[in-house]
Amino acid sequence: QKEVEQDPGPLSVPEGAIVSLNCTYSNSAFQYFMWYRQYSRKGPELLMYTYSSGNKEDGRFTAQVDKSSKYISLFIRDSQPSDSATYLCAMTKTSGSRLTFGEGTQLTVNP
Amino acid sequence: KAGVTQTPRYLIKTRGQQVTLSCSPISGHRSVSWYQQTPGQGLQFLFEYFSETQRNKGNFPGRFSGRQFSNSRSEMNVSTLELGDSALYLCASSVPGFQETQYFGPGTRLLVL
Numbered sequence: 001q002k003e004v005e006q007d008p009g010p011l012s013v014p015e016g017a018i019v020s021l022n023c024t025y026s027n028s029a030f031q032y033f034m035w036y037r038q039y040s041r042k043g044p045e046l047l048m049y050t051y052s053s054g055n056k057e058d059g060r061f062t063a064q065v066d067k068s069s070k071y072i073s074l075f076i077r078d079s080q081p082s083d084s085a086t087y088l089c090a091m092t093k094t095s096g097s098r099l100t101f102g103e104g105t106q107l108t109v110n111p
Numbered sequence: 112k113a114g115v116t117q118t119p120r121y122l123i124k125t126r127g128q129q130v131t132l133s134c135s136p137i138s139g140h141r142s143v144s145w146y147q148q149t150p151g152q153g154l155q156f157l158f159e160y161f162s163e164t165q166r167n168k169g170n171f172p173g174r175f176s177g178r179q180f181s182n183s184r185s186e187m188n189v190s191t192l193e194l195g196d197s198a199l200y201l202c203a204s205s206v207p208g209f210q211e212t213q214y215f216g217p218g219t220r221l222l223v224l
Contacts, residue, residue: 036215043115043201043215046152088154097169098144099213101154 003027005100006089015111023089026070030091030100033065035074038104048074049085061082064079067092079109113138115204115216123222129190132219136204142166143185144213145177148199158201160185170188189221197223 006023013019022043032051036044039102050056053067062075072091089102116135124130136143144167145151145157160179168200183204189196199220203213 038119041220043217046212049212090154098156098169099146099154100156100158101146103153 001026002103003100004091004102005104006088008103009058010106010108012108012110013079015079015081015109015110017079019079019083019107019109021074021076021087021089021105021107023072023091023101024070025072027090027093028067028070029093029098031094032088032092033063034092034099035061035063036088036090036101037083038087038088044088081109081111084108115202115214117200117216117219119219120217123220123224124192125224126192128192129158129188130192130221131186131188132202132217132221133202134187135224136185136202136206137161137214140204140206140214141183142205143179143183144187144203144205145187146201146203148201148218149173149197153159154201157187176212192223194223197221 035047036050038044064073086104088104090099144159159167178184199218206211
């Protein structure tokens with residue numbers, strides 16, 4: 001069983017919709033949680049990171065971490081066609097250790 | 112500030128050959144990590160280098176190796192290529208101790224025929 005599970009989708013939504021992307025994990029040692037966005041044929045781009053449980057907001061993006069449930073989420077408000085990409089969750093046990101990634105969710109926002 | 116650069120961007124090799132990929136980190140970033148991305152396995156950690164020393168290694172065979180130079184640039188080498196080595200190889204740089212803020216390059220897409 002994978003340490004990090006992420007529904008690969010694909011997920012298709014109309015422009016302006018609220019998008020919810022999620023990951024679950026099994027290792028309670030994970031402390032840092034990241035979300036990356038990857039456009040086709042490009043490298044992953046760091047969107048947000050959070051430490052331990054809680055929420056973090058940056059513009060249209062909100063990241064949530066619930067360590068008690070081993071569940072993390074990324075919400076995208078007012079989604080745009082330019083948000084169409086693959087979204088990858090990643091996590092690490094301590095600052096300085098390797099990242100473990102989810103499989104990625106392919107998102108398409110339709111105009 | 113310039114981002115992470117990787118060369119070459121695309122590569123075609125045949126089984127049994129070897130390949131060397133190069134990565135130049137963001138200026139001031141001394142930690143470099145390598146990942147392999149494939150459709151079936153996703154992003155998998157290969158190894159991490161800091162101060163010319165390998166600090167972490169993933170579960171890949173010994174055919175995969177790397178090194179880091181004094182200017183923090185890094186190379187990875189794959190010997191005796193197999194068809195299954197076809198993948199996007201990504202390099203990421205970070206400030207040591209801040210792996211939660213790794214910045215990725217565009218990757219090198221390797222095709223093994």
